[in-house]
Amino acid sequence: GTNVGPVDIEDTMWPGVNGHPSTFGVGSGAGNDYPGSDGSLAFGTQGEGTPLVIFDLGSSTTAGGGLNDLININGDFEGGSAHVKINPLGVLSTNSPYTLVTYNGSKGGNFNNTVQTLSGSRYSFTLNYPAGAVTLSVSGGPALLTWNNNAGDGIWNVQGSQDWLNNYSSANDVFYNSDTVVFDDSILSAPTPTTSINLTAAVSPSSITNN
Numbered sequence: 001g002t003n004v005g006p007v008d009i010e011d012t013m014w015p016g017v018n019g020h021p022s023t024f025g026v027g028s029g030a031g032n033d034y035p036g037s038d039g040s041l042a043f044g045t046q047g048e049g050t051p052l053v054i055f056d057l058g059s060s061t062t063a064g065g066g067l068n069d070l071i072n073i074n075g076d077f078e079g080g081s082a083h084v085k086i087n088p089l090g091v092l093s094t095n096s097p098y099t100l101v102t103y104n105g106s107k108g109g110n111f112n113n114t115v116q117t118l119s120g121s122r123y124s125f126t127l128n129y130p131a132g133a134v135t136l137s138v139s140g141g142p143a144l145l146t147w148n149n150n151a152g153d154g155i156w157n158v159q160g161s162q163d164w165l166n167n168y169s170s171a172n173d174v175f176y177n178s179d180t181v182v183f184d185d186s187i188l189s190a191p192t193p194t195t196s197i198n199l200t201a202a203v204s205p206s207s208i209t210n211n
Contacts, residue, residue, distance in 0.1 A: 006026075006039055006040040006041070006042065006075070007026050007039065007040070007041050007042070008041075008042050008043075008045050008046060009041070009042070009043045009044070009051050009053070009082070010043075010044060010046055010048040010049040010051055011049050011051065011052070012051070012052045012053070012054065013043075013051070013052070013053045013054070014053070014054045014056075014069075015053075015055065015056075015069040015070065015071055016056050016069045018056070018087065019056060019087075019089065020056070021056040021057075021058065021064075021066055021067055021068050021069045021070075021089070022066070022069060022070075023064040023065075023069075023070045023071075023072055024069075024070070024071050024072070025072045025073075025074070026039040026040070026041045026071070026072070026073045026074065026075065027039025027040070027073060027074030027075045039073060039074055039075040040073065040075040040076040040077070040078070040105065041071065041073045041075070041076075041077055041078070041103075042076075042077075042078035042080060042108070043078060043079055043080035043081075043082035043111075044080035044081065044082055045078065045080060050083065051080060051082035051083070052082060052083045052084075052085065053071075053082055053083075053084055053085075053111075054069075054084075054085045054086075054087055054118065055068070055069040055084065055085075055086055055087065055098075055100055055136075056068065056069045056087045056089055057069065057086055057087070057088060057089060057092060057098055057136075058088075058089040058090050059089075059090035059091055059092065059093055060093065061093050061095070061096045061097065061098050061099075063098075063099035063102070064099075068098060068099075069100075070099060070100065070101070070102070071100065071101045071102070072101075072102050072103075073101065073102065073103035073104070073105070074103075074104060074105075075103065075104070075105045076103065076105035076106050076107070076108070077101060077103040077105065077106075077107050077108070077134070078107070078108035078109055079107075079108070079109045079110040079111040079112075079134070080108075080109050080111075081109060081110070081111065081112045082111050082112060083111070083112045083114070084100070084111050084112065084115045084116075084125075084127070084136075085115070085116055085117065085118050086115065086116070086117045086118070086123070086125065086136075087117070087118050088117060088121070088123075088178065091141060091142060091178065091206060092123060092138045092141065093138065094137075094138050094139055094140075094141060097128060097135035097136055097137045097138075098135060098136045098138070099133055099134075099135050100133075100134045100135065100136055101133060101134035102132060102133050103132055103133070104132060107129065110127065110129060110134075111127055111134065113127060115127060115136065119158070119177060120158065120159045120176055120177075121140075121176055121177070121178065122140045122141055122142060122143060122176055122179075123138055123139070123140045123141060124138070124139045124140045125137065125138060125139075126139075141178075142176070142178040142179045142180060142206055143166050143167070143168055143169075143173065143176070143179050143180070144166070144167040144168060144179070144180045144182070145164035145165065145166055145167065145173060145175060145179050145180065145181050145182065146164065146165045146167060146181075146182045146183075146184060146186060147163065147164060147165075147181065147182070147183045147184075147187055147197070148163065148164060148165045148172070148186065148187060148190045149163050149187065149190055149192050149193065149194050150162050150163055150164070150165070150172040150190070150191075150192075151163050152191070152192040153198075154194045154196055154197055154198050155197075155198050155200050156175065156197050156198070156199050156200070156201075156203060157175070157199075157200045157201045157203070158174075158175060158176065158177060158201050158202075158203060159174050159175070159176060160174060160175075160200075160201070161174065162174055163175075164181070165186075167182075175203065175205075177203065177204040177205070178204065178205070178206050179205055179206065180205060180206050180207050180208075180209075181205045181207075181208050181209070182208075182209045182210075182211065183195075183208070183209070183210045183211065184209075184210075184211035185211065
């Protein structure tokens, strides 16, 4: 949608709808109904809350276009130390930055430096502030795990029991959503072998291999 500014956010902003990326425009621009009307977007200028902005991001780093959430400002941007959270819609790209915000005016404060996903993940994030934009660099990502029941409880949960071998670090690990998981015969030689697994939470692996 498009709002003719200025706009101040004191609570939570989600440019699209959960799982449906969108471009949120502030002020007029090409194709808008209010030519010549500039806008601005600011977070937390009234001190009435702790502002939060959530971005849906997919596997492509294309700016907007229905693939990723984007805030497009025809005017000024004030980050106001607002917290940023990411809702991954797929395995995030670490090859090039995502564009979160574009603006053609001046920039006041930045977003809060700490960026997290809505639920726990292995990703790390860095916000960047090139001219006229806010971008996000991504590092880390899902692991390849093999079931080893190291904790001996036979439980598959999220960020709970260390019942997995991380094939990248060769260390025992917990499961994060989007990890790739493998069940194979190596469990038969584990200290507490079990092939009966109790799911105690909703889990979302990127893939499951059963050997």
